[in-house]
Each structure stands twice: as C-alpha cells, then as structure tokens.
Amino acid sequence: MWKRRGGGQDGHTDSETVLRSNDTPLASIAHPTDPLTTTLQLYQNVASPTTEQKDNGPPMLCRENPDFWAISPTYFKRYERPRKIAALTDWTAYEHPEGALYFHHESKNIFTDASLRTPAVLETISGLVNSFTYFVEANGIDLDPSTELVLDLEEAGEDKGRCGYYLVDHENRSIFWLDEFEKADLPDWNEVPGGLYNLVTPPTSSSEKITQDLVDELRDMLTHALGDVSTSPLSTIESTEDELKTMLQAVTAAEKQVGKLAPGSMCLLSRFMHIRARHRFINFHGQPAARLGRNQAIYDESDGRSYLITLLSPMLFSAPEVHLRMLRDIYVDQIVYAMHINKVISRLNNEWQEFILYATVLLNANVAVLAIQSVDDGGADGTRTPVQISSYLSIAMSIGSIILGLLLVRQNRTKGKESAPEAMRFMSRHSLEILAILYSLPYALLMMLAFVGSFSFLCFDSTSLVTRLLVGAVCVVITALIVWCIWYAWESSGHESWWKSAFEKLVASVPQEQIMSTSEHAEHGDERRAVDGEGSKGGSWRLFAMFRAKRDSMDSERTTV
Structure with a gap:
C-alpha cells in the first residue's frame, strides 16, 4: 500500500501509518483521512506541518490539483470513448481480453485507457502524471512498488481535461485514494471491500500472474x-x-x-x-447476524399489513395474501436472486394462462345460458330476469379476468430472463402489497361466483318442489365439501388468515376466568348446563375455549438446526 514518512512530533524516530482498507469497516475504507476514530490516521506523524495544513487538514490531491477527482472503478469509461490511431511513445499498449485497448507506464506502474496516440491527450496525461508524482513526493507519501495508479481522463464534455483516479493494492486486495471519498458515490452493492478490487483487476491483469x-x-x-x-x-x-x-x-x-x-x-x-x-x-459473513438463508431478514423490517390489503384481501378471497408472501420471500432486505425471481415469474405466467383458459370456458357457459330460449325471453319493456343479470355480471368478470391475465402475461413474459439488478429496481419502485393485489385480480374475478348465482336462479326460480329439493341437497353437500377443502388448506398452510386473527382477537377480549370456568364445566359434566338453557351457552363458550387452546401449527416442533 502506501505510508506517510516523517518524524514524530516529540523528536522520536520516524513512524509509519499503513493503510489497510481490508482491516477496516466499509465506513472507513473509502479514504484514510476519514474523521472516524477507527480510520487510519494517514498523516498523523507529519514532520513540521505548516499552519495552512493544520487549519485545512491533511493534504488532498484533488484540493491541490483540481484536474483530479476520486472516482469509483465502476465509472471507468472504457466503453464510451471514440478511438483514433496515432503514434505512441513512452507507454506500452495492451489489449484487454474483452478487446479494449489500454496503456501501461511500466516505470511508474500507471494504467489508463485514454487515447494516448492522440498528441493532445498524451500531453494531458503526462502533465497529470507529473502532478501526481509531485504531490506524492512533496507530502512524503510512500507507495508500495506493487501499488498501481489507474487514470480515467475525461476527453469530452464539461469535465474535459479532468481525470478520475484510484489506486490498487494487490497485496491487500483493496482500492484506495489520496482524498476523502464519499460512500454515496459507490453506485451499488458491488462496491465492497475486496469486491472493488476484484472488479477492477481485469484492466491491469496483464501485469499479474496466476497463483x-x-x-x-x-x-x-x-x-x-x-x-x-x-x-x-x-x-x-x-x-x-x-x-x-x-x-x-x-x-x-x-x-x-x-x-x-x-x-x-x-x-x-x-x-x-x-x-x-x-x-x-x-450476507454479513463473519458477523454475529450472518444471513444463513435467503429468506432470513437481517434488518428490522415490519411484516405488518396496510389498511388497503387488509380491506381488499377478504373481498378478493385472500388471494393477495398468497402473492404477498411469495413476493416477500424473494425480496428480503431488498436483495433479489435472479434464479428465484425467474422461477416466480414463470410460475405466475403459468397461473395466469390457466386462469385465462378457465375464464374463457366460463364465458362460453354464460353465453350458452343466455342462448336458452326460456331464459332470454326478450321482454319488450327492457327488464331482465335475475338469471340474465347474473350471467351478464359473470360475463363481465370473465372478460376482465381474460384481459388482466393477458396483460400480466405479456408484461411479465419479457421479464423471464431479466437480471437481479433489473428485478430489484422494478420491485423497489412498486409496493409489494400493490403488486400482490394486482397479481391476484385474474383469480379473484374468476371466483366472484356470479355464474353460480345465475345457475341458482335458473334451478330454484319457478321450478317444482322435487327439483328444488334434489338440486338443493346436492348444492348443500358440494358447498360443505368446498368449505372443508378451504378450511383444510388454511389449516395446513401454517399461515394465519385474516378471519382467524379477527376471531382470536374476539376471544382474547373475553375474560380468561370465564373461559376457564366454562372449560371446567365441560370437562366435569356440570349438571347445571342443562338448567335454564345454559347447556347451549356452555356449548358456545366451549367452542371459544377450544379455539383459544388450539395450537396454530406444528412447524416449531419440526424445525431442526
């Protein structure tokens, strides 16, 4: 790396302060003059500091040379420069494995991809190199021989002639600067200790051997x-x-x-x-709160529901809750894994395509019902029967489900192969609850049961008693089976539904002594439960007690470490 030369303030022997950015947290690696106490005091032992240095702090390269500014390696513009071929002196040209051309000053260990074959650019770079060398020598800064300087010259625009720079320390696998560097200038998660070093090694890889x-x-x-x-x-x-x-x-x-x-x-x-x-x-490797699973949240994030989804979820048959859990599972701590989100997108596309098919079948069924001559009597006054009105509603909902499904499939099919950063930007711009509600609309419209109402009016209106009894009995049995299926799904899912939460809040409002007393009556067969109709009350309270004592899930007993 590099170190500051100079005698101690008390006349003792020279001391060295060495910058090792990997030994410090992210908050202090950006620049050695960071005011935090944990930051390495680069200029602690300056010999005979001037009054100006005392007042303005340690020397800064950018302050003394306005043509320089500290940049992140991500902003190195090797892909954005026009190229012109001309004569070249002093510098050695190298070809990057990707095809880009860059130059190496071997004696000073400096790299740049500026168009050095253009005389004006070569002159500018030479002047900047001289300015950098003078700054280092004037301030007594020792750079390790392996340290590399990378220059990013602006050849056009408002900053033409200015040069971004960073220094590479191969020994410690780190990036550092001779100026204060704001962490806010790091564009994304990629700029981390060690991550920056490995990101920028390729431009200088020709000078490094594989070990x-x-x-x-x-x-x-x-x-x-x-x-x-x-x-x-x-x-x-x-x-x-x-x-x-x-x-x-x-x-x-x-x-x-x-x-x-x-x-x-x-x-x-x-x-x-x-x-x-x-x-x-x-994932906080080596930290007390290291993330061991992709669904493990490190930051304190609330899992609460907004009033919007709380109100709409029951009306949409709790479908938004399912999608919200799925979205929160793939978007933990604002981290997105491309492999998992692509699986979710594929699953959603298949789901919507199935709903489109079901809605089409239901649409045909409604049209067939309306085509029955006894149903569509074509009243001259414009009135319509309940059967017709229910079918109209069902047709409207089926069309809505088809259109929404087609739009969602079209929008998300293009996202099937998107990268994790693109998916993260999309999810950060939209509320997960809004997305969950939107994704559940094709299913919810398909489940509005308007066609069931049309069928019921057709079967029970102006029909014989035998028909009503037979169809009614079958409908009751089927309804019971449907309720049983829904109940089983809710119970086995391990997630608390909105109605169960409301029911438990109602039970919690009942005095505990009254519930315990009722439970004791139920266990010991208290004879008073048959007197003055108290038996029915006891049974009712026993139901409350049963729900109160019921375990929510067996998941905790199955969890292993």
Whole structure:
C-alpha cells in the first residue's frame, strides 16, 4: 500500500501509518483521512506541518490539483470513448481480453485507457502524471512498488481535461485514494471491500500472474457453493448449479496457467472473486447476524399489513395474501436472486394462462345460458330476469379476468430472463402489497361466483318442489365439501388468515376466568348446563375455549438446526 514518512512530533524516530482498507469497516475504507476514530490516521506523524495544513487538514490531491477527482472503478469509461490511431511513445499498449485497448507506464506502474496516440491527450496525461508524482513526493507519501495508479481522463464534455483516479493494492486486495471519498458515490452493492478490487483487476491483469493460492481459494469457494445450492432450497448463493459447474471447470482449466501471465484467465478469475466478495458482504459473513438463508431478514423490517390489503384481501378471497408472501420471500432486505425471481415469474405466467383458459370456458357457459330460449325471453319493456343479470355480471368478470391475465402475461413474459439488478429496481419502485393485489385480480374475478348465482336462479326460480329439493341437497353437500377443502388448506398452510386473527382477537377480549370456568364445566359434566338453557351457552363458550387452546401449527416442533 502506501505510508506517510516523517518524524514524530516529540523528536522520536520516524513512524509509519499503513493503510489497510481490508482491516477496516466499509465506513472507513473509502479514504484514510476519514474523521472516524477507527480510520487510519494517514498523516498523523507529519514532520513540521505548516499552519495552512493544520487549519485545512491533511493534504488532498484533488484540493491541490483540481484536474483530479476520486472516482469509483465502476465509472471507468472504457466503453464510451471514440478511438483514433496515432503514434505512441513512452507507454506500452495492451489489449484487454474483452478487446479494449489500454496503456501501461511500466516505470511508474500507471494504467489508463485514454487515447494516448492522440498528441493532445498524451500531453494531458503526462502533465497529470507529473502532478501526481509531485504531490506524492512533496507530502512524503510512500507507495508500495506493487501499488498501481489507474487514470480515467475525461476527453469530452464539461469535465474535459479532468481525470478520475484510484489506486490498487494487490497485496491487500483493496482500492484506495489520496482524498476523502464519499460512500454515496459507490453506485451499488458491488462496491465492497475486496469486491472493488476484484472488479477492477481485469484492466491491469496483464501485469499479474496466476497463483496457486488464488486457484485453490476459488476451487474451495465454488465447491462449497455448488454443494450448498444442491442441498439447500434456501441457499444464499446467487448462481445456479450449471453456472457453478461452468465456473469450476474454468478454474480447473486456469490451474494450468499458474505462474504465467494469462490475461484471459486472470480476467475470468477476477470476476469469480468479485462475485465471492459481493456474496460475503451482502450476507454479513463473519458477523454475529450472518444471513444463513435467503429468506432470513437481517434488518428490522415490519411484516405488518396496510389498511388497503387488509380491506381488499377478504373481498378478493385472500388471494393477495398468497402473492404477498411469495413476493416477500424473494425480496428480503431488498436483495433479489435472479434464479428465484425467474422461477416466480414463470410460475405466475403459468397461473395466469390457466386462469385465462378457465375464464374463457366460463364465458362460453354464460353465453350458452343466455342462448336458452326460456331464459332470454326478450321482454319488450327492457327488464331482465335475475338469471340474465347474473350471467351478464359473470360475463363481465370473465372478460376482465381474460384481459388482466393477458396483460400480466405479456408484461411479465419479457421479464423471464431479466437480471437481479433489473428485478430489484422494478420491485423497489412498486409496493409489494400493490403488486400482490394486482397479481391476484385474474383469480379473484374468476371466483366472484356470479355464474353460480345465475345457475341458482335458473334451478330454484319457478321450478317444482322435487327439483328444488334434489338440486338443493346436492348444492348443500358440494358447498360443505368446498368449505372443508378451504378450511383444510388454511389449516395446513401454517399461515394465519385474516378471519382467524379477527376471531382470536374476539376471544382474547373475553375474560380468561370465564373461559376457564366454562372449560371446567365441560370437562366435569356440570349438571347445571342443562338448567335454564345454559347447556347451549356452555356449548358456545366451549367452542371459544377450544379455539383459544388450539395450537396454530406444528412447524416449531419440526424445525431442526
């Protein structure tokens, strides 16, 4: 890395303060002059500091040279520059494995992708290099020989002539600057300790050899990740099994290049290390609250429901609750895994396509009912029978379900292969509850039972007693079976529904002594329960007591660690 030269303030021997960004938290790695007490005091032992330095703080490269500014490696604009071929001196040209051209000043260990074959650009870069060298020497800063300086020259626009920079320390796998650097300038989660280093290693990979330690570290990491994905449905690994197998094969192939300059292999291995660093950071590896499963929330997030979904969920047959749980399961701590969200999108598309088919069948059934001559009597006064009105409502809901289903399928089919950042941006712009309500509309419209009302009017209006009894008995049995199925689904889901929560609140409002007293009467067969109609009251209170004492779920007994 680098260190500050200078004698102690008390006349003692020279001391060194070494910047090691990997040894400090993210809050203090951006710049060695961060005012936090945990930050390395880069200029602590300055020899005979001037009055101006005392007043303005430690020397800053950008302050003394306005043509410089500290940048994140992500903003390095190698893909956005027009290229012109011209004569080149002093610098060595290299070709990046992806095809980009960049230059290396071997004696000063400086990299840039500026168009140095343009004389004006070469002159500008040379002046900036001289300014940087003067700043380092004037302030007694020692840079380790392995430290690399990367320059990003603005060749157009309002900032033309200014140069972004960052320094790379290969020994500690870190990025640092000679200025204060705001964490807000880091664009996303990728900018983490170690992650930045591995992100920017490819432009300078021609100067680095592949080591056996790097290959062994990557092989061990990928082997564990492959096993984790294969055995755990809640793995925090972002890559799929096929992707991990491909990475492992690439690492095995790169092992043959150990000890050699292999820019292509080094570029690929650096990407793998970047993925590893990002994974460790977002899941708090090595911390007391490390995330062990992708559905485990680290931050304190409320799982409460808004009034909107609380009111609409019962009217939509609790369908939004199902979709809300699904969305919250894939969007924990604002982290999205592309593999899992693509599975959810595929599942939703299949679900909506099925609802479109069911709604089409129901639409045909309603049209067939209206085509019955006895139903559509064509009244001259414009009045319609209850059968017709119910069929009209059912047709409208079926058409609504079809249109909504088609729109949702069309909108989400294009998202089937989107990346995790794109999915995260989409979900961060929309409320999960609103999305849950929207995704449940095709199902809810299909379940409005308007066609059942039309059928009931057709069967029970102006029909014989025998017809009513037979159809009524069958309808009662079928209704009981449907209620039983719904009850079983709610009980076995392990999730508390809105009506059960309301019922338990009602039970909780009853004095506990009264419930216990009623339970004792029920257990011992108190003879007074048959006197003055108290038996019915006892049975009613016994129902409350039964629900009060019932366990919600067996999940806790099945949980293993």
